[in-house]
Amino acid sequence: MSKIKVKDLYLIFGFAKNQAMKMLKKGKSKKEIHSKTKCTVAVNNANLEIQEGEIFVIMGLSGSGKSSLLRCFNMLNTPTSGSILVDGEDITKMDRKQLLNLRRKKIGMVFQHFGLLPHKTILDNVAFGLEIQNIPLQERYAKAKEVLNLVGLNGYENSYPDQLSGGMQQRVGIARAIAADSEVLLMDEAFSALDPLIRTQMQDDLLEIQQKLKKTIIFITHDLDEALKLGNTIVIMKDGVIVQQGAPEDILLNPANDYVKDFIGNVDMSKVITASSIAEPFRVKITIGKEGPALIYRLMERLNTRLLPVISNDKEFLGYIRKKDVLNLILSKSTDLNSILIEIPRIREDMSVSDTLPLFINQNYPLTVVNENNYPLGYISYSDVVSLVTGYDEEEVKTIIENAN
């Protein structure tokens, strides 16, 4: 279910917004518009749908408009035109009071530099969002303690922010947003100020908290590894424009342009891409009893495949047959396809990979991709994997493999 829907959203900074908008609609660039009108186009025609309970990551180079867009989601920036529906309600049309309510209750923000109140204790910092909602003291302390527990900070209730490390302070920032029961969390480079080890830990913690709470999180980061680890959806921005949006794997496998390619240039594909995403679906499943070995062999030749799944008459999956076994059958003048059927347990051990697992490149060709019920989804070839990981094309990979043998 979609939590937030952004339609035709523009955000222009500066006075001559109308003139800037006209130029934009005529296709003028951000640079041209700036030099003529002194206006900055920060968000240029954004259309997005953010699903309830997902982590939605926004990436892009510095100045590409990430923060500007994020700050539209709680109306800290007022869009120049377009709409933002949160649970179906257009927040760009809300009055001051409604907006205050929105920020207090529905949409919380976690800042890069924590934004804690230095003179308040950790407990009071976390309870602050509840204090401004006029929740009675006991109730807000009880809630704050519960959330501090959740982020692993029990025992620090009476400390002050400067007594805590950066990672701990950011936990307080997250706890504060969670305590207010915000359904949506906006996180602007929330982990960027932390050193790498703490940062990784915080990412793990956020995923763990998210498993329990299922908030809708919009997360800005410069860091691709962070985006891939956290994001259910990733959007990539350039000059205010969303150049690509999709699941991490979509973006890695089909980058929309060179800008996106540059972003993903250094990723270790084998760590990120799951087997099912590159599996080629079986085009044909054969039914045992219907075709003889010669026919099947010709079919495998035509399909250029070394493995075929076999199903029974009532469509139950039985196992696989290999091309070389079919050939042996023909040579021995037998037609007993059952004798060469490789059943699921062997496939599972020798030749299959779970659809959710990242790839391993040291597997035998071809690798069958199975779902949790061992049902074959498709197959991947060793050369496909190597080609993906190394960036060489298929022919080059074949040569490399042949030379290596």
Ligand SMILES: Nc1ncnc2c1ncn2[C@@H]1O[C@H](COP(=O)(O)OP(=O)(O)OP(=O)(O)O)[C@@H](O)[C@H]1O
């Ligand atoms: N309040 C403002 N007034 C005028 N221009 C602004 C304002 N805020 C941002 N901009 C401009 O809008 C554009 C987008 O900036 P924004 O901060 O959203 O980018 P960003 O992708 O978040 O960058 P960073 O990663 O450096 O935070 C930039 O050209 C920036 O200079």
